[in-house]
Amino acid sequence: MTITLWGRLSSGNVQKVVWALEELELPCEHVPLGGGFKGNDTPEYLAMNPNGLVPTLRDGNLTIWESHAIVRYLSAEYGSGLLFPMEARDRAVVDQWTDWTATTFQPAWIGLFWLKVRTPVAQQDATAIDKALAASIKCFRLLEARLAEAPYLGGNELSYADIVAGASLFRWSTMPIERPSLPHVEAWHSRLNERAAFRKAINVSYEELVGRLAF
Ligand SMILES: N[C@@H](CCC(=O)N[C@@H](CS)C(=O)NCC(=O)O)C(=O)O
Structure with missing residues (x-):
């Protein structure tokens, strides 16, 4: 097919x-x-x-x-088990982080990306940026606590939760912002960066998006 x-x-x-x-x-x-x-x-x-x-x-x-x-x-x-836990109880944890990414984490970090990267510098709103940065850091601290317990969001294995949340990491780590030190998030990023699939899909230049609110 x-x-x-x-x-x-x-x-x-x-x-x-x-x-x-x-x-x-x-x-x-x-x-x-x-x-x-x-x-x-x-x-x-x-x-x-x-x-x-x-x-x-x-x-x-x-x-x-x-x-x-x-x-x-x-x-x-x-996946036949790869990326997709076969047990409903394990999958519930993966879905928890996947849905949290859709509803809470991604709106925070993408919101920041729009305010700080996509908005032309002359139009940027410092107060809105600070608010979006604080919301993003709050989410990254939740990830930090989870990743202190386990190498991946679902536990010991890579899952689709790592994909949807980890898609943030290139932009988060390269945006011109002040990031707190989050050792477990950084270790997770390094672990994901060892994967050719991550590097190919995620480490992609966003130059064409800088200062560009619309096409
Ligand atoms: N919730 C949707 C959001 C899709 C979305 O917002 N896509 C953006 C790009 S990230 C888009 O299509 N923007 C218009 C464009 O690229 O022309 C999803 O996760 O697929």
């Missing part, structure tokens, strides 16, 4: 899917779309993803959007 992924590789949400595909060694046809590539407002694309956002994935006759749903699907369908 052919897997197709639509989305620009500079999108953090697309990067999660690329990372999962690489971990699972799944061949994929990639269609750059969104951002400068445009194409996400055509009737054909909106028929697949009514949000007009990226990523979208097609696997045979299944078309799916929402990065976390895609990563979870690929892990369940192709």
Whole structure:
């Protein structure tokens, strides 16, 4: 079955899917779309993803959007235990961190990225940046406490929770901000950075996004 992924590789949400595909060694046809590539407002694309956002994935006759749903699907369908714990109790912990990333962690760090990186310097709002930085640090401290207990968010094995949360790490560690020292988060980052799949998907330049609120 052919897997197709639509989305620009500079999108953090697309990067999660690329990372999962690489971990699972799944061949994929990639269609750059969104951002400068445009194409996400055509009737054909909106028929697949009514949000007009990226990523979208097609696997045979299944078309799916929402990065976390895609990563979870690929892990369940192709992981055979890799990335996807087979026990419901273990999976509950993975889903906890995955859903927390969607609802709390990602809005915080992406919010900061928009305020500090995507907004042109002359338009930046220092108070909003401080608030977003504080919200991000609060989340990273939660990760620090979890990673003091276990090498990965789900426990001893890499899972899709590490993919969705770890997609933040390149941008977080390179944004021009003051970061607190978080040794367990840094050790987790180093552990993930040893993986070719992480380096390929996540360590991607965001130069085209600097000072650019829209395409
Ligand atoms: N909740 C969605 C968010 C998708 C999203 O916001 N995608 C952004 C890129 S990260 C997008 O499509 N922006 C428009 C564009 O790139 O043209 C997901 O996780 O897939």
